[in-house]
Amino acid sequence: MLFSKTCEYAIRACIYIAQQSGEDKKVAIKEIAKGIDSPEHFIAKILQNLSKKGFINSVKGPNGGFYMDKKNMKTTISDIVLLIDGDSLFTKCVLGLKQCSENKPCPLHNQYKHTRKEIIELFRNSKIGQISEQVDLNETFLKLK
Amino acid sequence: MLFSKTCEYAIRACIYIAQQSGEDKKVAIKEIAKGIDSPEHFIAKILQNLSKKGFINSVKGPNGGFYMDKKNMKTTISDIVLLIDGDSLFTKCVLGLKQCSENKPCPLHNQYKHTRKEIIELFRNSKIGQISEQVDLNETFLKLK
């Protein structure tokens, strides 16, 4: 498993919010939970955190909810992963050595470093705004029926 | 994190046993724990499991311990991962959708599938026997200092 459950939900939620909302249209927790098929109270906590860190925007009260402004549309998958799971996936030794380095590499280091670089690039190049468009076109999905 | 802690220890332990042991020379739990810098009682449990599944060989009593026969030298990292962590890393959706498929792909599926293939290949092509030789030559390491 690359990501924690929390991180999976966070990414799906961000994409959903980007796709469903606008400055005027907001989406409520309940709708998000349904839209990405996640536990309602759990995603609530995650959204709270994303909001506090400024990754998504929120408004309380009637007609309130979550939305994503232009700036936040540029957030990358990498940004979200770093916020939720930290940089372990990107920097830590795949076999759990205290640190990953070229001097004292683990037996998988030399092959794995290339794959890891690819992973990092992939997530760095994936912007929420652009991804949400694919979902909008029904090319990709955030939950299964 | 790609692997569970259990899986990291299991891989390191297998490589250590392959490198240190032979049909006549066996290594004890204590030495293994030191050699790969893992909790002694925890690695004991893991070795028990690896032994039961036939991934490593063991002998009880004085001068007993763990070793690895010719056949087990051919075990791959992939085999160990499948035993300990199951196939989630290789088959499950990276964003946690109920299933990963081409029909209903998640937003990361199309790029990620190539990376995943690389990961799978990398681990399938890494044989314990061959890896242990690198460690023997001090080219790669199982613990830091």
Next chain:
DNA sequence: AAAATAAAGGATAAAAAACTCTTTTATTAA
């Protein structure tokens, strides 16, 4: 045969991750 050794097995404990519930605060609309 007895004592010593080392893994196997089983039960438990601590920590982290996943998930839930209840109360409070901000905002809006009636």
Next chain:
DNA sequence: TTAATAAAAGAGTTTTTTATCCTTTATTTT
């Protein structure tokens, strides 16, 4: 200005992962 709404905040529970301890079994050496 009151009632309703929806997120924020905080506390709590459950489950899984990580780790430890103790007893039993097998083997070997004395």
